[in-house]
Amino acid sequence: EPVKPGxxxxxxxxxxxxxxxxxxxxxxYLQRMSGIATHTRKLANYFVPDQNLGQYSASQLPExxxxxxxxxxxxxxxxxxxxxxxxxxDVKSRSAKSR
Numbered sequence: 001e002p003v004k005p006g007x008x009x010x011x012x013x014x015x016x017x018x019x020x021x022x023x024x025x026x027x028x029y030l031q032r033m034s035g036i037a038t039h040t041r042k043l044a045n046y047f048v049p050d051q052n053l054g055q056y057s058a059s060q061l062p063e064x065x066x067x068x069x070x071x072x073x074x075x076x077x078x079x080x081x082x083x084x085x086x087x088x089x090d091v092k093s094r095s096a097k098s099r
Contacts, residue, residue: 050069051071052073
């Protein structure tokens with residue numbers, strides 16, 4: 001869950017000497033974790049597959065943003081849409097017969 005300005009992220013109780021000796025380390029840790037969370041959140045909207053799988057995935061998940069690399073998988077590149085449709089029909093047919 002994102003932290004908003006003014007949100008309380010921690011409550012620490014200790015004497016002044018203890019607080020001051022750990023303050024810099026705690027702030028560095030919090031800053032580092034915040035940076036990682038921000039970076040992860042940015043990447044969560046991107047999927048970087050090959051062109052063929054990427055185009056299919058983008059059509060199935062229109063709410064996501066995609067960045068495609070220039071490469072392709074030789075296996076996916078050789079499969080034609082009509083072959084996929086034929087395979088799907090075959091699976092449905094076999095499934096119906098086994099019931």
